[in-house]
Amino acid sequence: MATIELPVIHSKAADAFTKNDARAHWHDQALWFIRVKRDRLVHALPEWETLRERASAIKQHMISRLADYLEQFEREATRHGAVVHWAADAAEHNQIVLGILHRHRVQRVAKSKSMLTEECHLNPFLERHGIEVVDTDLGEWIVQLRGEPPSHIVLPAIHIKKEEVGELFHEKLGTRAGATDPNYLAGAARDRLRDVFLDCQAGITGVNFAIAETGGFVVCTNEGNADLGASLPKVHIACMGLEKLIPRAADLGVFLRLLGRSATGQPITAYSSHFHGPMPGGELHIILVDNGRSQILGSDDYRRSLHCIRCGACMNTCPVYRRSGGHSYGATVPGPIGSILNPARDPGKYSTLPYACSLCASCTDVCPVKINLHEQLLTWRRDIAAGGHLAWSKRTAMKIGSYVLNRPKLYGLAGRVGRATLRWLPRFLVYGPWNAWGKQRDLPPPPRRSFREEFRQRKSP
Amino acid sequence: MTSRTEILSRIRRQPLEQSPLPALDGPWISFADRETQFTQVVTGVGGKVRVREPRLALAELLLALPCMENAAQIVCTLPDVRLGNASLDDFPTPQSLAAVDVAILPGEFAVAENGAVWVTDRGLRHRAIYFITQHLVLVVPRHEMIDHMHQAYERLRFDKPGYGLFISGPSKTADIEQSLVIGAHGPRSLTVVLDGAPPGGAAS
Numbered sequence: 001m002a003t004i005e006l007p008v009i010h011s012k013a014a015d016a017f018t019k020n021d022a023r024a025h026w027h028d029q030a031l032w033f034i035r036v037k038r039d040r041l042v043h044a045l046p047e048w049e050t051l052r053e054r055a056s057a058i059k060q061h062m063i064s065r066l067a068d069y070l071e072q073f074e075r076e077a078t079r080h081g082a083v084v085h086w087a088a089d090a091a092e093h094n095q096i097v098l099g100i101l102h103r104h105r106v107q108r109v110a111k112s113k114s115m116l117t118e119e120c121h122l123n124p125f126l127e128r129h130g131i132e133v134v135d136t137d138l139g140e141w142i143v144q145l146r147g148e149p150p151s152h153i154v155l156p157a158i159h160i161k162k163e164e165v166g167e168l169f170h171e172k173l174g175t176r177a178g179a180t181d182p183n184y185l186a187g188a189a190r191d192r193l194r195d196v197f198l199d200c201q202a203g204i205t206g207v208n209f210a211i212a213e214t215g216g217f218v219v220c221t222n223e224g225n226a227d228l229g230a231s232l233p234k235v236h237i238a239c240m241g242l243e244k245l246i247p248r249a250a251d252l253g254v255f256l257r258l259l260g261r262s263a264t265g266q267p268i269t270a271y272s273s274h275f276h277g278p279m280p281g282g283e284l285h286i287i288l289v290d291n292g293r294s295q296i297l298g299s300d301d302y303r304r305s306l307h308c309i310r311c312g313a314c315m316n317t318c319p320v321y322r323r324s325g326g327h328s329y330g331a332t333v334p335g336p337i338g339s340i341l342n343p344a345r346d347p348g349k350y351s352t353l354p355y356a357c358s359l360c361a362s363c364t365d366v367c368p369v370k371i372n373l374h375e376q377l378l379t380w381r382r383d384i385a386a387g388g389h390l391a392w393s394k395r396t397a398m399k400i401g402s403y404v405l406n407r408p409k410l411y412g413l414a415g416r417v418g419r420a421t422l423r424w425l426p427r428f429l430v431y432g433p434w435n436a437w438g439k440q441r442d443l444p445p446p447p448r449r450s451f452r453e454e455f456r457q458r459k460s461p
Numbered sequence: 462m463t464s465r466t467e468i469l470s471r472i473r474r475q476p477l478e479q480s481p482l483p484a485l486d487g488p489w490i491s492f493a494d495r496e497t498q499f500t501q502v503v504t505g506v507g508g509k510v511r512v513r514e515p516r517l518a519l520a521e522l523l524l525a526l527p528c529m530e531n532a533a534q535i536v537c538t539l540p541d542v543r544l545g546n547a548s549l550d551d552f553p554t555p556q557s558l559a560a561v562d563v564a565i566l567p568g569e570f571a572v573a574e575n576g577a578v579w580v581t582d583r584g585l586r587h588r589a590i591y592f593i594t595q596h597l598v599l600v601v602p603r604h605e606m607i608d609h610m611h612q613a614y615e616r617l618r619f620d621k622p623g624y625g626l627f628i629s630g631p632s633k634t635a636d637i638e639q640s641l642v643i644g645a646h647g648p649r650s651l652t653v654v655l656d657g658a659p660p661g662g663a664a665s
Contacts, residue, residue, distance in 0.1 A: 030639055047489055057483040064480040067472040080622040086465040138645060139636035155636065162638045182640035190646060197593075197646070198556050214619035224592045224632040224647025231589035232555050242468070249619055250485050253611040256627075260575070267502055267575035268610075268629050271592075271647070277622030279588060290464075294471040 007349050008330035010356040017325040023161075028322040030158060035316045037265025038366070045261070054254045056370035059307035062212075062245055063297060069212040069245050070288065076215025080277030082284040090120035093289045097122060097204070097237055098129055100285050104235050106131060106201040110193075112219070112226035113137040114206025115153050115310055116239050116289055118332040122204075133204075134196045136225040138189055145172050151326030153333055154263050154312035159325050193225070203229030207240035208309070209255055210286075213248045216276035217286070220259060220269040227273050234282040238275070242293045243306040255309060258368035262311040292345045301379045305340045307369040314363035314373055320356045329353060336363035336373045343380055351389035354380035393436075415450050422446045491608045495573035496655065499606060502576030506630030507643045508651040512603070519600070519656055520544050523565060528596035528650050532562035536590065539567055539600055555589035564594035568628075570605035571653065572613055577627035578653055579613060588624050592632070597648040599628065602657045 018024045042048050062069055074084045087093035093116075101109060109126070111117065111133055123133045123144070135144040139156035143149065145168055150156030157165070162180045169175040175188045205226045210217040217238060219226045230236045246255065260266040278284035296302050315321045315335030326334040331342045331350065339353035354377045363373040384390055385398070404411050422430065423446055431438045449457075492498040500510040513522050520542050523529065536558075537545035544565065552558050566585075568578035578599050582588040591597065607613060617625070632647030643649060 033639060045490060047487065050487075054483050054485065057480070060480045061482045064477045067469045070469065070472075086463070086468055088464040088467055092464060136646065137636070138634045142636065155639075157636050158639075160638075162640070165637050182637040183642050185637055186634055186642040186645060190644065193646060194559070198559055211619070216619050222632070223634050223645035225645070227592045227626070228589065228646055231587070231592060242472075247482060249617065250611070250614040253485060253609070253614045257575075257610050264635070266506065266629075268577050268627060270506070270628065270630050270632055272577070272627040274619065274625045276619050276624070279582070279624065288468070290468045290471070294468060294475075297472060297477075298475040 008352060010324070010328055010330075010352045013328035013330060014320075014324035014356070017328055018323065024323055024325070026161075027159060027325060031316045031322045034155075034265060035313075035366075038262060038313060038316065039265075041261040041265050041267060045257075051254055051258055052368055052370050055258055055309075055368060056307060058246060058251050058254065059243075059369055060304075062247055063243070063303060063306055066242065066245065066297065069247060070242065073210055073212040073215055073245060074288075076213070077277075077286055078215070080215050082215070082277055082286050085285060085287045087287055087289045087291070089291050090289075093120045093239065093287055093291070094122055094125040096285075096287055097239070098126060098131075100235065100237055101126070101131055101202055104201060104283075106235065108132045108134065108196065108200045109202045109204055110134055110136050110196055110200040110225075110229035110233070111204040112206065112221060112229050113140055113156070114204065114239055115332055116206055116241050117204065118150065119291065120239075120289070122239075134193070134200070136193055136196065136229055137221070137223060138186060138225075141189060141193065142168065149327070149332065151334065152312060152315055153310050154315075159327065197228045197232050200229070200233050202233050202235040202237060203231075204237045204239065205230055207238050207244050207286075208259065209246050209252060210240055210244050211247075211249050211252070212245055214276060216249070216274055217244075218252060218256075219273045219275070220256070220271065221273075222264075222266075222270045224271050227271050230273070230275070231279065234279075235285070236275075236278065236282065237285045237287065239287045239289060241289050241291070243308070259309055259311055262309075262313040262366065262368040296341075296344050299344070301383075302340060302344055302376055304371050305337065305344070305376060307371050308337050308341075309369055311368060313366040313368065317362045317366050319358060319360060319362070324356065329356070336377065337371070340373065340376045340380065343384065347384060347387055347389050351384045352391070354378075354384060355394075412450070412452070419446045419448070419450070485611060487611070489609050489611055490574060492573050495606045495608060495660075496603070498573040499571055499576055499653075499655075502574070503630060503651075503653055506576060507633060507641070508576070508630040508653060510653045510655065512655045513657075515658075519654070522654065523598065523600075526598065526652055528563050528598070528652065532596070534561045535563045535565070536561050536594070537565040538585065539565060549586045549590065552587060555587040555593070558587060558590055558593045561590065561594045563596045563598065564590050565598040565600065566590070568599035568601040568653070570607060570613070570616070571601045571655070572607055572610060572627070574609040575627075575629055577610075577613075577629040579617070579625060579627055581625040582623060591626070591628065592647040594648055596650045596652075597628075597631070598652045598654060600654045600656050603655045604658065604660045606655075606660060 142157040321335040342350040361374040535545035631651040634645035
């Protein structure tokens with residue numbers, strides 16, 4: 001990719017987050033709480049594994065015939081009266097949205113959660129063109145008011161404390177100073193956003209699932225914000241990545257059972273809206289966005305990442321994500337799935353993300369569509385090294401490691417030296433900046449003998 | 462070349478092995494007592510369930526619901542219940558529904574597994590009513606209770622333009638420190654009334 005942007009150094013960005021230990025711990029626990037809720041629901045459903053297998057097979061089938069299904073979707077959606085647009089990249093997507101809004105002289109638009117529009121940086125683009133965009137999901141609105149991106153794809157404000165929301169609302173909405181009661185704060189947001197809903201001229205939503213067979217699509221929310229934004233103004237724009245397609249309406253039976261349980265530990269979201277054509281007298285625009293997806297489709301290693309239904313389960317379970325926060329990934333989609341999707345788009349910028357991973361495979365275990373996340377993360381490390389994107393320190397360490405491990409005598413000597421000296425060396429010599437491993441942990445005490453010495457001794461009587 | 466052609470040809474350039482589309486048969490979960498399961502789930506997500514006893518008139522039950530207290534604007538679209546002081550047709554725009562306190566609307570069927578009720582915009586002037594009303598009451602025939610979502614999609618057809626949705630509980634958010642707040646943007650309460658003759662046989 002030709003974009004010249006500063007590379008994201010995950011470990012550096014995470015340093016800022018982990019500096020406040022109590023807060024990092026709080027963040028960790030908040031996400032683990034959701035993981036536990038998810039487990040409770042999943043374990044109550046005997047067919048969970050069957051559902052995952054079906055979902056994975058459906059997505060695999062869909063991707064193997066994606067072009068046909070896209071054409072079918074377009075045909076059926078058009079038959080219902082929707083207008084289907086195609087965008088090769090983010091810039092084209094943004095232009096299409098702007099064109100529609102201009103045609104209707106829209107000044108204010110209510111937007112519900114859509115990671116695609118975040119990925120395309122739609123908000124700043126529209127604002128530059130004088131259109132007010134209001135993110136109506138409470139969490140997204142909070143981060144929008146703070147002028148920062150979401151830190152989680154399902155829980156955009158999971159990194160923010162209620163005291164901070166209280167301060168923010170006091171400043172921006174005039175709520176009582178020092179208020180921290182979530183009921184009171186959410187109530188204030190409700191009142192203010194009601195006015196936005198009643199006074200906007202268009203609604204933008206994402207798409208959770210688009211159905212090729214019927215030309216319709218489904219949007220899932222708990223707050224009802226997407227539904228208000230798509231039912232009050234006459235113009236509804238739905239933005240979707242190509243991979244949101246599923247072949248049949250009946251496939252929703254599988255996906256809606258998986259999504260809510262995986263995302264927040266709910267049996268289903270409060271609202272699962274099925275749109276087929278515009279509302280009477282209204283307009284419905286559906287924008288199909290590629291933005292790098294067809295490229296991932298061509299890769300045998302990473303194709304399965306297109307199965308993703310954006311439930312966020314891999315983030316909630318990831319020990320690195322939970323302790324480093326979503327912003328440390330420097331991308332719209334953070335966490336394990338983000339560490340696969342972002343390097344695919346820009347390996348130079350996101351080369352450190354596949355290393356923000358202990359390869360524990362918990363993400364793979366919880367993924368409702370059976371993406372082999374940890375395997376893809378490992379594969380990325382290979383590709384990043386092969387592509388010359390590996391940092392000098394890692395490259396050198398690997399070279400030295402490989403040199404030593406290839407020479408048994410040298411390896412034996414290194415072990416002897418290490419065992420002898422580590423016991424006596426002063427701390428500052430062992431735990432210097434060269435020992436990244438020992439930054440927040442101590443090395444185990446060196447054993448007296450190596451494994452080979454031990455083995456030799458036990459074998460001989 | 463338009464983006465459409467470009468995207469489609471970019472995809473078609475990848476020779477992918479055909480992968481079969483799986484069948485959607487189970488075994489899926491079933492419940493000996495669907496009403497109890499449904500009630501548990503709806504209560505768990507912050508909603509209420511009322512089952513109408515045959516000796517009680519539906520209108521009477523509805524009038525006694527807590528959300529009806531002090532309700533000034535009530536919209537009811539049930540065909541055989543004369544209740545409420547406004548008809549949906551009295552509202553020229555969806556925005557004018559903002560003053561509605563309680564909306565009483567029919568639900569087509571209910572799903573025991575996840576406490577969801579299927580509703581549509583058929584015969585409704587403004588679909589916004591489901592979200593803009595302060596309190597929502599859905600009346601579902603008792604015999605229209607199914608086990609799970611696969612059965613739901615067996616009966617749903619989307620061959621004409623239209624809008625439909627599953628509603629499970631009231632509008633809610635947990636975006637402030639994971640504290641559950643009921644009544645985010647949509648209704649502050651949801652009551653599902655199970656109405657009519659009880660289902661014949663527990664597992665029919």
